[in-house]
Amino acid sequence: MSGNAQSAAGGMTEYIQHHLHHLEWRVGPGSFWVINIDTVVVTLVLVALFLGVFLTSARKATAGVPGRFQAFVEMVVGTVDELVRETFHGSSKLIAPLSLTIFVLIFLMNFIDLVPVDFLPWLGREAGLHYLRVVPTADLNTTLGMSLTVFLLIQYFGLKHKGPGLFFKEMFTAPFHVHGTLGKILLAPVNLLLRLIEEAVRPISLSLRLFGNMYAGELIFILIAVLTLGGSLTHGAAYAFGPVQLVVDFAWTAFHILVITLQAFIFMMLTIVYLSMAAEQH
Amino acid sequence: MDINLTLIIQGLAFFATALVVMKYFWPHIMAAIEDRQKKIADGLAAAERARAELRDADARVAEEIKAARAQAAEIIDRAQQQANHMLDKAREDAQAELARLKAASDAEIAAAAARARQELSRQVGELALAGASRILQREVDAAAHRQLLEQLAAEI
Numbered sequence: 001m002s003g004n005a006q007s008a009a010g011g012m013t014e015y016i017q018h019h020l021h022h023l024e025w026r027v028g029p030g031s032f033w034v035i036n037i038d039t040v041v042v043t044l045v046l047v048a049l050f051l052g053v054f055l056t057s058a059r060k061a062t063a064g065v066p067g068r069f070q071a072f073v074e075m076v077v078g079t080v081d082e083l084v085r086e087t088f089h090g091s092s093k094l095i096a097p098l099s100l101t102i103f104v105l106i107f108l109m110n111f112i113d114l115v116p117v118d119f120l121p122w123l124g125r126e127a128g129l130h131y132l133r134v135v136p137t138a139d140l141n142t143t144l145g146m147s148l149t150v151f152l153l154i155q156y157f158g159l160k161h162k163g164p165g166l167f168f169k170e171m172f173t174a175p176f177h178v179h180g181t182l183g184k185i186l187l188a189p190v191n192l193l194l195r196l197i198e199e200a201v202r203p204i205s206l207s208l209r210l211f212g213n214m215y216a217g218e219l220i221f222i223l224i225a226v227l228t229l230g231g232s233l234t235h236g237a238a239y240a241f242g243p244v245q246l247v248v249d250f251a252w253t254a255f256h257i258l259v260i261t262l263q264a265f266i267f268m269m270l271t272i273v274y275l276s277m278a279a280e281q282h
Numbered sequence: 283m284d285i286n287l288t289l290i291i292q293g294l295a296f297f298a299t300a301l302v303v304m305k306y307f308w309p310h311i312m313a314a315i316e317d318r319q320k321k322i323a324d325g326l327a328a329a330e331r332a333r334a335e336l337r338d339a340d341a342r343v344a345e346e347i348k349a350a351r352a353q354a355a356e357i358i359d360r361a362q363q364q365a366n367h368m369l370d371k372a373r374e375d376a377q378a379e380l381a382r383l384k385a386a387s388d389a390e391i392a393a394a395a396a397r398a399r400q401e402l403s404r405q406v407g408e409l410a411l412a413g414a415s416r417i418l419q420r421e422v423d424a425a426a427h428r429q430l431l432e433q434l435a436a437e438i
Binding site for chain 1: 284285286287288289290291292293294295296297299300302303304306307308310311312313314315317318320321
């Protein structure tokens with residue numbers, strides 16, 4: 001790690017800032033019309049990996065004795081399916097596959113965080129890419145994009161399962177119920193306000209939770225890498241910090257295995273809960 | 283860290299992936315899983331059935347063994363009875379035969395004794411006659427005295 005960091009020109013601040021910079025493609029004027037190519041490409045590669053593996057196993061799936069591979073896929077599918085059945089009581093073709101996609105895809109995206117922090121950027125530099133930030137879930141665009149998709153699905157589920165009448169009526173009558181016309185009129189704005197806040201908070205908390213965890217994780221990997229920044233075998237400090245870096249990096253990586261799995265699970269579980277809440281009547 | 287177009291791309295990519303998973307992955311794998319579940323359930327039911335049948339067969343076999351054993355015991359009983367019976371009969375027959383033989387031999391002995399006695403008396407009569415003729419020094423007219431002699435012989 002330290003060897004690769006050495007060639008990143010400048011000091012510690014520049015090293016960190018360099019690591020947190022996306023490979024950007026400006027497609028138009030203004031700060032919005034930019035595509036983070038690294039995020040998108042890594043995501044697409046992981047999607048291809050996910051679909052390739054799972055679709056292949058689905059095509060080869062037999063009702064007979066499953067191979068190790070099919071057994072693994074079925075184990076994941078079975079776990080997700082069971083969770084959905086326990087939580088979501090309506091019938092929906094989408095929610096279980098959606099949950100599976102969320103869990104596996106976010107897990108894969110998070111897993112990129114466990115690749116040594118300088119390895120892929122170094123490969124990128126060798127290939128002529130100046131910036132490369134490889135963890136898609138450490139990019140707010142990814143997490144917000146997913147949580148907004150989930151948000152739209154929540155609204156769609158609400159409309160579909162309750163019908164438009166009840167869906168819009170509930171905006172004004174829940175969570176506070178009263179009897180009498182005057183009370184209803186008085187509480188309608190309050191209910192609407194609460195409903196809007198509730199709906200807005202969900203995608204934001206969903207995306208920020210995942211983003212925050214992964215961003216912090218990535219940052220700590222970078223900080224651990226900084227321990228021996230610019231060091232070489234001729235520097236005494238490298239001998240002092242090298243072992244420390246090894247131990248700390250190992251510890252954080254091991255801990256991070258839990259974090260990435262847990263975050264993927266939380267995102268999936270909250271999506272299931274939100275969708276089932278949207279489908280149920282108050 | 284700015285929000286940009288990537289947001290929409292990522293959202294769409296995610297949703298498209300979910301749709302593909304829903305359309306091309308989920309039904310296949312669930313069908314396979316459910317098929318296997320059904321197969322396993324059928325297999326377990328068949329095993330249960332086979333076990334019940336085995337239990338029935340075992341019970342039947344035990345019953346049959348019991349019946350056969352009872353029948354065998356009865357046959358042995360009957361055979362023993364018959365043997366005893368035959369033995370008794372043989373013993374009785376033997377005793378009867380013994381008695382009969384004994385009676386026959388007794389009769390024979392008695393007859394022989396009677397014959398011997400008769401012979402003896404006849405000889406004694408002759409002897410007496412011979413003695414008497416010797417005493418009388420003359421021939422006794424056998425014909426004349428036949429009646430007397432025979433009476434004498436019968437008395438002896």
